Amino acid sequence: MLNIPNNTQIQLSKQEYQNYSKQIVLENIGIQGQKKLKAAKVLIVGAGGLGCPAIIYLATSGVGYIGLIDGDIIEVSNLNRQILYNKNDITNFKVISAQQKVQKINYNCTIIKHPYNLDKQNSIEIISYYDIIIDTTDNFKARYTIDQICNQLHKVYIYGAVEKFEGQVATFNYKNGISYKDLYTKNLLLKNSNCNRHGIMGITTGYTGILQAIETIKVILGLHKRCKNFLMIHNIIQTKNKRKKIYLKRNENHKIKILRSSNIIITSKLKIIKSNVIIIDIRKNFEFSKNHIKKSINIPITKLKLNETIKLIQYYIKNHDLVIYCNTLERSMIASHFLNNRNISHHILHPI
CATH class of the missing domain: 3.40.50.720 (NAD(P)-binding Rossmann-like Domain)
Structure with a gap:
C-alpha cells in the first residue's frame, strides 16, 4: 500500500x-x-x-x-x-x-x-x-x-x-x-x-x-x-x-516461472529436456567445455546470427523443438531476438 x-x-x-x-x-x-x-x-x-x-x-x-x-x-x-x-x-x-x-x-x-x-x-x-x-x-x-x-x-x-x-x-x-x-x-x-x-x-x-x-x-x-x-x-x-x-x-518455492511470451517459454530443465529437442548452448567455447548439458551443441552467440548458422538450424529443427541454453537470461534474450527475426520457433532453457 x-x-x-x-x-x-x-x-x-x-x-x-x-x-x-x-x-x-x-x-x-x-x-x-x-x-x-x-x-x-x-x-x-x-x-x-x-x-x-x-x-x-x-x-x-x-x-x-x-x-x-x-x-x-x-x-x-x-x-x-x-x-x-x-x-x-x-x-x-x-x-x-x-x-x-x-x-x-x-x-x-x-x-x-x-x-x-x-x-x-x-x-x-x-x-x-x-x-x-x-x-x-x-x-x-x-x-x-x-x-x-x-x-x-x-x-x-x-x-x-x-x-x-x-x-x-x-x-x-x-x-x-x-x-x-x-x-x-x-x-x-x-x-x-x-x-x-x-x-x-x-x-x-x-x-x-x-x-x-x-x-x-x-x-x-x-x-x-x-x-x-x-x-x-x-x-x-x-x-x-x-x-x-x-x-x-x-511458485510455492518463491521462485518464478515464465508462463507466456509470444513464442518464448522459459521453464525448468526437467520439463524441457526430452528426446525430440535440439539444445544449443550459446555460451563461449571455454564455458561450454567446463560444463554443459549432455548432447547439447555449442554455438556461441556471436556465431548464432550468421546466415550459414541460421540455415543449419532451420534444416535440423524440421522435426525437433529448438532449445536455447545459457547461464544468463540476458544473453538468452539476445539470442532469442536473432531467432525471432528469422521466424524460428524456440524455447529458452534457463536455470530458475
Missing part, C-alpha cells in the same frame, strides 16, 4: 489547476488523481539516461516530492542521453544540476537531492521516506540492494534497464507480486552493462525512462493495468516484435 495522505488533506492551488488542466480533464485522473500525484513521494535511484526523462515527466505530471540519489558528476560522454544536462554542467554533481533544471520546469515539485550513491548503509533510511522507488541504475549490486530494502519496507520497485537498442521494464514488489531476485537470482553471475563497451543511444534510455514514469503514475493513481508480474522487453529499432511481455508467476 502507498503511504499517501487522504485527499482531503491535499489542496491544489489556482496555478496548479492551470498547469495540470489538460490532464485533470482525463477520466482516469481528475482532481482526485491530481491530488494523489501531488501527495506522492518518489525516489529515483540514478540521475543518468533513464533518470533524466523519468524525473522530467514525473515533475511535469505534478508528482509532489521527488528524491534523486546519485554520487556521479556530469561528463561529456553523458550528454548524448542524459537530456537534463549540457556542456555548462560538466563536472557538476548530477543531482544538483538536475534539481536546478527541474525546479525551473515545475517549482511546485519538491526535489530532494542526495549527492551520493545508494548503498547498504544508507538505503533503509532513504528508501523508508518514499512511496515508490524507481531504479535507473546500471549495476546489479545496487539493484539487489534496492530489491532487498523494498521488500523489507514494503515499497513498490519500478525496474528499468537498457543495453544497446533494447530496454526492460517491470514493477516489482507490488501487491505480493514478484521481486527482482525472483527474476534474476544472484547465482546467475550477471555482469554490469557498460555504455563505453557496448554503446547506447539516448533514444533507448529516453524511451525506457518514460515507460518507468508511466508505470509509476499508474501505481500512484491505482489504475487497473500495471506492469505487474511480467517483464516488458522492447527494441527501438525493430519493426517486428518491437515489444514483448514475458508473463511471470511465483
Whole structure:
C-alpha cells in the first residue's frame, strides 16, 4: 500500500489547476488523481539516461516530492542521453544540476537531492521516506540492494534497464507480486552493462525512462493495468516484435516461472529436456567445455546470427523443438531476438 495522505488533506492551488488542466480533464485522473500525484513521494535511484526523462515527466505530471540519489558528476560522454544536462554542467554533481533544471520546469515539485550513491548503509533510511522507488541504475549490486530494502519496507520497485537498442521494464514488489531476485537470482553471475563497451543511444534510455514514469503514475493513481508480474522487453529499432511481455508467476518455492511470451517459454530443465529437442548452448567455447548439458551443441552467440548458422538450424529443427541454453537470461534474450527475426520457433532453457 502507498503511504499517501487522504485527499482531503491535499489542496491544489489556482496555478496548479492551470498547469495540470489538460490532464485533470482525463477520466482516469481528475482532481482526485491530481491530488494523489501531488501527495506522492518518489525516489529515483540514478540521475543518468533513464533518470533524466523519468524525473522530467514525473515533475511535469505534478508528482509532489521527488528524491534523486546519485554520487556521479556530469561528463561529456553523458550528454548524448542524459537530456537534463549540457556542456555548462560538466563536472557538476548530477543531482544538483538536475534539481536546478527541474525546479525551473515545475517549482511546485519538491526535489530532494542526495549527492551520493545508494548503498547498504544508507538505503533503509532513504528508501523508508518514499512511496515508490524507481531504479535507473546500471549495476546489479545496487539493484539487489534496492530489491532487498523494498521488500523489507514494503515499497513498490519500478525496474528499468537498457543495453544497446533494447530496454526492460517491470514493477516489482507490488501487491505480493514478484521481486527482482525472483527474476534474476544472484547465482546467475550477471555482469554490469557498460555504455563505453557496448554503446547506447539516448533514444533507448529516453524511451525506457518514460515507460518507468508511466508505470509509476499508474501505481500512484491505482489504475487497473500495471506492469505487474511480467517483464516488458522492447527494441527501438525493430519493426517486428518491437515489444514483448514475458508473463511471470511465483511458485510455492518463491521462485518464478515464465508462463507466456509470444513464442518464448522459459521453464525448468526437467520439463524441457526430452528426446525430440535440439539444445544449443550459446555460451563461449571455454564455458561450454567446463560444463554443459549432455548432447547439447555449442554455438556461441556471436556465431548464432550468421546466415550459414541460421540455415543449419532451420534444416535440423524440421522435426525437433529448438532449445536455447545459457547461464544468463540476458544473453538468452539476445539470442532469442536473432531467432525471432528469422521466424524460428524456440524455447529458452534457463536455470530458475
